[in-house]
Amino acid sequence: LLNDVVLPSNCCMLFCEGPPASSSSGHNTRTMPERRPFVRLPTDVYPVNYGLCLKPDLIDFTFEGKLEALIEVTQSTNQIVMNCADIDIITASFVPQGSEEINATGFNYQNEDEKVTLSFPSALQKGSGTLKIDFVGELNDKMKGFYRSKYTTPAGEVRYAAVTQFEATDARRAFPCWDEPAIKATFDITLIVPKDRVALSNMNVIDQKPYPEDENLVEVKFATTPIMSTYLVAFVIGEYDYVESQSSDGVTVRVYTPVGKAEQGKFALEVATKTLPFYKDYFSVPYPLPKIDLIAIADFAAGAMENWGLVTYRETALLIDPKNSCSSSRQWVALVVGHELAHQWFGNLVTMEWWTHLWLNEGFASWIEYLCVDHCFPEYDIWTQFVSADYTRALDLDALDSSHPIEVNVGHPSEVDEIFDAISYSKGASVIRMLHNYIGDEDFRKGMNAYLLKFQHKNASTEDLWDCLEQASGKPIAAVMGSWTKQMGFPIIVVDQEQQGDDRILTISQKKFCASGPHNGEDCPTWMVPISICTSEDPKCSKLKVLLDRPETTITLSGVGPDQWVKINPGTVGFYRIQYSSSMLESLLPGIRDLSLQPVDRLGLQNDLFSLLHKQADMQEEKNRIERVLGAISAPDLIQKVLNFALSVHMTTLPHVASVV
Ligand code: BES
Ligand code: ZN
Numbered sequence: 001l002l003n004d005v006v007l008p009s010n011c012c013m014l015f016c017e018g019p020p021a022s023s024s025s026g027h028n029t030r031t032m033p034e035r036r037p038f039v040r041l042p043t044d045v046y047p048v049n050y051g052l053c054l055k056p057d058l059i060d061f062t063f064e065g066k067l068e069a070l071i072e073v074t075q076s077t078n079q080i081v082m083n084c085a086d087i088d089i090i091t092a093s094f095v096p097q098g099s100e101e102i103n104a105t106g107f108n109y110q111n112e113d114e115k116v117t118l119s120f121p122s123a124l125q126k127g128s129g130t131l132k133i134d135f136v137g138e139l140n141d142k143m144k145g146f147y148r149s150k151y152t153t154p155a156g157e158v159r160y161a162a163v164t165q166f167e168a169t170d171a172r173r174a175f176p177c178w179d180e181p182a183i184k185a186t187f188d189i190t191l192i193v194p195k196d197r198v199a200l201s202n203m204n205v206i207d208q209k210p211y212p213e214d215e216n217l218v219e220v221k222f223a224t225t226p227i228m229s230t231y232l233v234a235f236v237i238g239e240y241d242y243v244e245s246q247s248s249d250g251v252t253v254r255v256y257t258p259v260g261k262a263e264q265g266k267f268a269l270e271v272a273t274k275t276l277p278f279y280k281d282y283f284s285v286p287y288p289l290p291k292i293d294l295i296a297i298a299d300f301a302a303g304a305m306e307n308w309g310l311v312t313y314r315e316t317a318l319l320i321d322p323k324n325s326c327s328s329s330r331q332w333v334a335l336v337v338g339h340e341l342a343h344q345w346f347g348n349l350v351t352m353e354w355w356t357h358l359w360l361n362e363g364f365a366s367w368i369e370y371l372c373v374d375h376c377f378p379e380y381d382i383w384t385q386f387v388s389a390d391y392t393r394a395l396d397l398d399a400l401d402s403s404h405p406i407e408v409n410v411g412h413p414s415e416v417d418e419i420f421d422a423i424s425y426s427k428g429a430s431v432i433r434m435l436h437n438y439i440g441d442e443d444f445r446k447g448m449n450a451y452l453l454k455f456q457h458k459n460a461s462t463e464d465l466w467d468c469l470e471q472a473s474g475k476p477i478a479a480v481m482g483s484w485t486k487q488m489g490f491p492i493i494v495v496d497q498e499q500q501g502d503d504r505i506l507t508i509s510q511k512k513f514c515a516s517g518p519h520n521g522e523d524c525p526t527w528m529v530p531i532s533i534c535t536s537e538d539p540k541c542s543k544l545k546v547l548l549d550r551p552e553t554t555i556t557l558s559g560v561g562p563d564q565w566v567k568i569n570p571g572t573v574g575f576y577r578i579q580y581s582s583s584m585l586e587s588l589l590p591g592i593r594d595l596s597l598q599p600v601d602r603l604g605l606q607n608d609l610f611s612l613l614h615k616q617a618d619m620q621e622e623k624n625r626i627e628r629v630l631g632a633i634s635a636p637d638l639i640q641k642v643l644n645f646a647l648s649v650h651m652t653t654l655p656h657v658a659s660v661v
Pocket of ligand 1: 168302425
């Protein structure tokens with residue numbers, strides 16, 4: 001998912017509504033096929049509860065399904081429009097509450113729109129009733145919808161599991177449904193499976209009995225889910241071992257692994273049991289389900305998927321071989337588990353109203369996974385990795401003309417997958433990190449708690465979160481964040497200084513940072529930039545915080561003597577680059593050499609200077625200065641010491657190579 005491809009900035013316009021392209025002369029000279037604008041499902045019928053029974057055939061790769069959905073008709077109609085893709089409906093009928101069953105007389109599939117219209121001979125009256133649909137489908141090999149996953153048993157036999165991946169819009173491939181995140185309902189799921197297989201779904205098993213028509217099968221019934229979106233529904237049927245534990249807040253946690261590899265699930269189990277109480281405490285909202293399963297799936301398209309109560313993972317994102325896995329594998333597993341468990345609250349309990357807000361879902365989880373891992377495993381020093389992985393990557397990509405705003409309007413399903421990119425994830429996480437730092441942890445948590453309580457079991461938009469954070473902090477969150485999410489790119493902050501007695505006067509200005517050269521034109525965008533400043537007196541702590549809400553400003557730092565250095569952006573949390581004046585840059589050298597400047601600060605400075613270096617090609621003196629600072633950060637003397645040590649070891653243990661060296 002997290003590939004390096006950045007979409008062209010107009011990618012979100014593929015489906016924009018408007019007249020089809022035609023020449024002004026009126027001749028039809030279209031070069032692109034006309035595409036109908038995307039329309040959401042009608043609201044005259046909505047689901048309250050899905051009673052869903054599925055019977056997969058793991059040999060023929062097909063499945064039979066029975067849906068009995070309790071629905072509400074809000075406006076009299078003789079048709080029902082639902083999402084449906086690659087499914088054949090056998091029969092459909094509607095039973096109005098307390099009245100006679102009405103058989104559907106037609107199923108009109110709109111394949112391109114992934115919809116089906118069920119027609120009834122008479123109008124369905126306002127009120128509730130049960131929609132019954134029998135259908136069949138294929139256990140496909142596309143790793144989406146209800147699909148088959150190949151594995152080899154310890155004895156070497158090839159077998160298949162049946163698994164699901166529904167986000168963003170593939171629940172409709174497993175059963176006809178209202179497949180939009182804001183159309184929430186409860187689910188009662190039953191699976192009919194071979195009796196020697198494990199059957200899992202979002203909830204715990206409440207009943208298991210032999211299937212009357214086939215003695216080799218059992219009918220497994222799961223508890224009713226809370227009200228939830230279709231993209232979070234999941235089921236898995238296969239052969240797995242598991243390890244189990246109880247988190248301190250009473251949730252049963254299991255990690256399912258391939259048969260014979262239960263040992264490799266122990267680390268993820270430890271992470272999950274530590275993580276659940278962390279989130280419960282951070283959000284002040286308990287995890288609402290009685291259990292959570294984490295399962296490694298042999299064939300898996302994404303890295304992991306946060307299905308409520310049944311989180312699915314690629315094997316490399318969940319399993320740790322205690323003897324052979326390296327630290328970076330453990331850190332990756334901890335981050336992925338932290339990410340998906342965060343979604344159990346942020347995404348599952350409160351769900352985005354539409355896919356336009358997906359960046360917030362993913363950006364938030366991609367930030368808080370680090371907060372969580374830092375809490376549970378402080379020895380990882382994981383924030384330094386955030387800066388070296390997500391933050392600098394986002395800056396590099398977002399400086400390109402081909403970047404796009406974090407928030408893009410999406411409609412058609414084909415557009416949704418396009419926005420799962422590094423801008424949504426890494427820039428999204430970086431601006432949430434900047435926001436958290438701007439607000440402060442206490443008010444941020446207050447706002448988060450208000451948001452989760454207000455919208456739990458419902459849907460929310462990005463603006464709803466900003467409102468709650470604004471209320472909690474008294475700061476202009478919507479205005480600040482809008483400048484980062486609605487326009488692409490970021491600023492470079494240009495800083496100069498002047499000493500006046502015991503005061504340091506800083507001149508700070510912003511302009512758009514472009515990898516392709518300075519931004520030309522009058523309409524140079526500006527950002528509302530939270531800026532913090534530290535000095536050599538306390539390099540870890542901000543001496544002053546300001547909000548730069550205009551192109552340029554002047555700041556007075558009082559009590560900063562001429563011998564002190566001043567650094568912008570301590571902790572490298574602001575999503576911008578900094579261009580220091582020559583004197584400011586040079587003055588940072590002692591802080592770099594004595595290491596009082598923190599690793600993330602040196603990392604941020606190094607990254608900014610690298611990106612500026614090629615722009616200074618015509619200014620030799622400045623280039624030299626930058627190279628000097630970069631050299632100090634990379635500490636060649638330190639590298640030399642390491643090299644010398646390595647050589648001395650070589651020469652004592654392998655004297656014959658000494659002459660070659
Ligand atoms: N919700 C996503 C998984 C997803 C993304 C499914 C796109 C379908 C389409 C999940 O929470 C996620 O973000 N997974 C990441 C791993 C994470 C640790 C960054 C992934 O799959 O790369
Ligand atoms: Zn995610």
